[in-house]
Amino acid sequence: MTTSTAAKYGTARRAVTVRVNGRHVTREVSTRTTLADFLRDELDLVSVHVGCEHGECGCCTVLFDGLSVRSCLMLAVQADGHAVETVESLSANPAELHPIQEAFAEEQGLQCGFCTPAMLLRTKEIIDAGREMTDAEVRHEISGILCRCTGYQNIVNAVQSAGAKLRGPTAGGRD
């Protein structure tokens, strides 16, 4: 195969080192591999759900150096030298849920579970920002992730409940 064909059909490969959920991993990947497919196929992190592959549904959201990104719109090679967190960074053990996961269970902020890892990571980012938000602000902040099941109401409740728990008992914030 010629070089141009290799480029066209993605056979060019490159080594990447990514800190994933706190652990450094090095893999050789095809340069056209998306970050989402890298996480799913190379690292078996199938919690990264691919819903549209064009950056609109948000189900593949991961935290990239602490900020949410759509992993279907990034290439694995772009993650070289960066830190990626998936929902497993909260807890990968169904019997020991992180407080954010716990809040979603309590409020039933999920039904089918497909957008859930993305929603949980976005919630972590919102809470890590440290500012209390009104329900309307929470709605704005999560509006980059589509959920087709819940109508969002229980998700908003879960985000607020998790925030209250993790920030401690400070007053106000709800509208």
Place this chain on the structure above:
Amino acid sequence: MTYTYIGKDRRRIEDPRLLVGRGGYIADLRLPGMLHAAILRSPVPHAWIRSIDATEALKLPGVVAVFTGEDCKEKINPCMSFGPATITQYPMAVDKVRYVGEAVAAVVAESRYLAEDGVDLLEVDYEELPPVTDPMAAMEPDCVLLHEEHGSNIGYERTFEFGDVNAAFAGADLIVEDTLRWGRSAGMPMETTGAVAQPGFNGVLEIYCNSLNFSYFVFLIAATLRIPSNKLTLKPVPAGGSFGSKLAAHKVPALAGFLALQVGRPVSYIEDRIDHLMNSDHHGCDRTYEARMGFRADGTIVGLDIDVVDDYGAYMQFGVGHHGNAFSQVVGPYRFRDVKYRLRAVVTNKCQQGAYRGFGSEVHNWVLERLVDQGATRLGLAPEEIRRRNFIQPDQFPYKIPGGNLYDSGDYPAVLDKALSMIDLDSWRAEKKRLREEEGRHIGIGLATTQERSVFSATEFWFLVEKPAFPLTSSPESATVTIDPTGQFQLLLHCQSMWGNSPETVGATVLAEEFGIPPESVNVRYADSAHALPGTGPGGSRYTAMVAGAIRGASRKLQKKLLHIAAHRLELAPEDLELVDARVQVRGAPETGLTIAELAGTAYFFALSLPEGMTSGLEESYTYDHPYTTPPAPDGSDLGVFYPIMGHACHIAVLEVDPDTGMPSFLDYVAVHDAGTIVNPRSLGGHVTGGATQGIGTTLYEELAYDEDGQFQSLTFRDYLIPTASEAPVFRIGHVQTPSPFTEYGIKGGGEGGRMVAPAAVSAAIDDALREYGMRVRRLPVKPATIVATVQAGRAAEG
């Protein structure tokens, strides 16, 4: 009736695994040696396929094989269908393509990336035909045909009349009429449909799939694949949402199975979002109505006259079952007896219709409520008042409606009263007036109701057809309950039922109620088709009611066995014993008894301590048939009882419309539902908010659009607009519980009502906000441009 576990807010058993990202979805499955398929889809709406050249694709390293419709025609049979026998389809187009997005060829390769590379290299020579996109034009005698063998683009046409509408209208004081247009939307779950097929042990083809819940339809997939049905096993895989789109989505597993059989290796075919948008096989209804409703001066409805043209797209996999759903609640919650319904189902060069939350009844409800609202406005009645005057009364149940279906029970005034008690409409109406006068703002209030038919009988798929090919009448559900030797409970469900609903929580809750055990202690599993008892799966809001009946049936058999073992050990009569809190005890002397664990030990390990003739073990199964269905009359004069478990809902939406941008925003939203006995109120609430948000999407945002040349316009989520958290209102939810007399525990379905009523409530609110400009929502989705144009025209008319 109060229960220990049923009716309480309960955490879902399904959730912990979902919260750590281990939902077990189809795309997460990897089998050794698994190949991947990608599909070439037609870029043209209507054409003969002259040739397909796969030479370059097959040269690409990693591409294993390419298959086309020609291979399908030679090696397999057409897809299952409830439609006319002369309208056939295959998993890939044979001879001609009939819509943009139809599958033309499949490339099987070592990775999905390589399969898509292969697709890029295929060359197809099409001989284009004129596209048929307008269903009215499609019916013209000189129109080009989609299906030459069928001889017409009208798939089905029939007029039903129950009562005498002309006579009823002759006595009416007011007849309202309207042309109403319901555009295409779809369930559009975040996870697409997919299947992984592998040739397995003993020549059995195994298909893992997030669809095809109907375990009693497995033989139809086998028939498509030309293999004996005992050589096909469907393995249920949890789905990331369905809302109808995974209801018997047969083409994806059939295609994966076909490819796996050809290459002799596991093959994965997972739709990408573009595949799903243009070719999900489950586009929702696409209808144009000429509709009339007659009233007396006091608001009494006297009759309904419907003439509906339904644009079915290129194929008719479910026949006209969508209109069977409309017939299940054709008069809504109202008492009128005279109905005429003309149906023309038309084929055009678009993706075929399937199922979407309501399955056609939601469209009928919108039409019904649009007409009632128009009548109320013209008669000077408030929307709540005209409805109250027409409601079927609580003492009239069971109530047989025109057409033949039966409403089991209900209390519609109670639901309306509950909704009105949650919102102060007088204050809102005063505020609306004040804001208009003082601030120039446009507030609208919409109130609407719906019937929510649940627990379908299979007759709905064919009873509108004069000579159905396969007039099945069964729609059972099964459960197997096992108590293991240590007294732990296993519940086996006999269908693919995890679509985002809560089959495991529901099942465990019912089992807990039956035995007095903690619901969280139950382990729930799903049978594959080789082990499954008859099951129909979720759909038509049937699963909770039906599986509860199956679990109760199996539980009673097991309880009887436990009592007999205990009676034998205690040397008492079984009648002297009772099961209380996981323990069999003596009536009146509860200190004497045996725990389920003790009895389980006996059942498994001490055969000599069992009553004579009893065999070891503690496992019982039960198949629960539909609790109340009757056959239709052969002449169509009565469609039979087919959807009798009838819920009800009332929604009140308050919104503001910006007349200059056309953008609505919600100020309040009250939703009251009656789904009979509620198993888990918080889960039902989630269905209400989720369903209503989908209904709002149908009303304001979502459209699977085709241009007049048949090109598909909604290829991405930038075009097909699903409500985000910013568009969804804050819902305030109320429940009324009128138990069904026909189901175990009195459970009714509740999965669809939110979407079935929201379009009517929101449409009414928009009308109300902009009534001064002559706004009437007559076409969904109602886009901002339509609203702005109406306002501008209204202002121009005012001068």
